Amino acid sequence: MPPISQTLGEFSERFMLLAALTYTVAFIVFTLDLVKSSKRIRAVEENLAASQQAEQRVLVGADMTGGSSPRGGAARLAADTTADDSMDYSGRRKLARIAVVLTVVAALIHAAGVISRGLATNRVPWGNMYEFCTTGALVVVVVFLLALIRKDLRFLGTFVVGLTLVMLCAATIGFFTPAGNVVPALQSYWLIIHVSVAVAASALFTLTFAMSVLQLIQTSRVRKLAAGGVDRTPFMRLVPSALSLENLSYRINAFAFVMWTFTLMAGAIWAEEAWGRYWGWDVKEVWTFVIWVVFAGYLHARATRGWTGTRAAWLCIIGYLCIVFNFTIVNIYFSGLHSYA
């Protein structure tokens, strides 16, 4: 077995630290952007309201009935309170641009950290929880940045970069493992296939989790506004409507579900090779199965009357919580065949 390069390993750790610092700055800028945009929208709206009032006065003065102006109040409210469904935004958001650039820089440093870890250990960098977490966080960010090319998902920035930071901190503080070889049970090409797809699927579920949380906030916010309430979360104006969030997260979830199915199958094939049975209800297998069933339920819910929308979003959130539970509590507190880290 080729020797482990401790020097490269240490470099990797420094890269991770630097990446985390850069993410922190990006997180702050993303948050500032949300705050600032909210303020600006509010200001624009006040101006608009003032000018509308003036306009109405003019209309009344000219003795013309303003019959058509209050029309479609609810529809306009929905349009005004959320971003466009196509997720195109009018107006420049300088801070958001800076935040994206910072995230790209952070991701590059992060990638350097992941790659140097792989080079240091002469294997794929996902052989223990520390590596799973750091590599998974990188996949989350890369998927997010790639999605930005197609759609303006910058409203997710605070959440995605925030989650990435949490993952990096958990990896470095909670799961830290120095660069090293893996035990014989993990020396298999299935480590490359099974775990990489699991990481990627988890990363996608992380994105849809953020979207589903926003979807719930948006739903209750719009309901309150429609009932004449006060907008307590004006930053949600940058977020698309609950329906477009639901549709987009469904598309991502469908893809991630296929990947999760593959993870389950590849895991079973590997289990047969390593442990002599393809399914044995090991704790990790149980929870992978539970997650699969929850997301299968989610897909069915989307095709069941009365279960779309909020309920589907809750299922997506529960599914993600199961993933987090599977990775943290199950790995740390439950003894099973998957206890490697």
Place this chain on the structure above:
Amino acid sequence: MTPDTPDGGKPDVALPALGLLGSLRWGWTQLTSMRTALFLLLLLAVAAVPGSLFPQRPANPAVVTQYIQDNPDTGPILDWFQLFDVYSSVWFSAIYLLLFVSLIGCVIPRALAHGRAMKSKPPRTPRKLSRMPIYGTLVLPASTQSGGSPITAASAAADAAAMLKKRGYRVDLRDTDSAQPSVGAERGFLKEVGNLVFHFSLIGVLVSVAVGGLFGYSGQKIIVEGDSFVNTLVGYDTFTPGANFTAGQLEPYSLRLDNFDVQFDRQETHYGQPLDFTANVTTKDGPDAEEEEQVLKVNSPLNIGGTGIYLVGNGYAPVVTVRDGNGDIAMQGPVVTIPQDGLFTSLIVIKAPDAAPDQLGFVGFFLPTAFVGEDGVAFSRDPDPFNPQLNLNSYYGDLGLDDGEPRSVYVLDTEDLTELNSRTSDEGGIVLGAGQTYDLPDGKGSISFDGLDRYIAVDIRHDPGQLGALVFSSLALAGLTASLFIGRRRVWVRTGTHADGRTMVEYGLLARGEDHRLTGEGAAIEKALRTQWLVDEPVEEQNERPGAPGSTTFEHASHQAGNGKES
């Protein structure tokens, strides 16, 4: 569902009497409904959880026994609820069997309906195409020509049909003689096929698992270096047959462990972590077959005689000689020890029932690299045998092996035995380095530590359902992919002639199920038509009906059409 309320009062709503058949039909409809399937799915997820919270008999029978002993109050109650056998419990089985019945009840009618749909022509052209979620119109000026002849309503419809056919639609040209010829087209039948394949494959996986449980078998065997295993019932340490197992299924192959190499990590950060386990074995397919040298490793099982042989454990087997009070050899050979930690601090039990006048028993630890701590207790510092040592207590008396009751070779029941010496006694415990001999007190005999072997633990398994499970789950994955990513779409194009001679074309698109690419398909179809007829860019923008973005409308549309059920 009886029309009368129990207290004799009149029901608010007069319910029709269903009768037995009606009730059954009602129950069946409920069971096969999407809502029930969803409920059962979520219930299955919840029901699977306890199996990860409590130890399970199939995986760890000893841990379950210990758990019940440690929790005498709650243990038996949990056991009554089958919480130590969750995945074979009545309630878990009930849930997944109901789920599968519901699935079959849902999938079979759907398969039949889809079979009919695949044979039938695309559905008739709706009267109001403008009601379709995607709708657009084209106007061809009277002067428009295609291939030298003017475009009429009939030729435009034929052109549209040809174009749709090229795009992979099944096409039906209709009403060609009338003033308003139209095209009905449909594609994406593989979406539903994929969906059905996925669900049928799940049944296949379940059947494969059942086949494995009925006709398979598994067993464990510990093999010390130099020893052999023969695949017969007596050859196994433990054996778990399937319900329909017969001893004739076992092919009498044999396997000898020539030597077992272990390599530990010597790097600072992971010092002592195992790096490599390699078992060099010699196998024979049958009593008269040729010998064959093979390598057995973790993640690289052997396949002989329809069974898989998996390396699942290893440890040390110190070679020990026990002489009794008469000076005769009462026991000689390697003794399998049970590793307790990563440093291979191993539990050892030695029984010498042949010793005379008293039977002898020893219990203690084997330490690969012994080291004495400040408190005088020896422990192992390394998994490799740099300073192998046995630390034993000895007993004499009745080992209890002669009453016919089965007893574990790894446990010494000291209740009926008398202690000869131990770490706490005056003489102190037995501490044996390699090659040393210890004389027991009172002339009871001696024990010597002659050498050190390693052993491997292998799982041997025959699972006839395994291939089926792989095939069906692969089919399920393919079906799932098709059902989620193929778009099932219907397109209608209707043409007509305006009073002023212009040819009018309208088209509408409808998707079944979720399809976010429908808008794009509508645009592509319009573009193809414009290119074909060389019509300028839209005078009238393609209409997406206001407030109804693609996917949601179809979803509603399919619900309204009674297709909302996708099991």
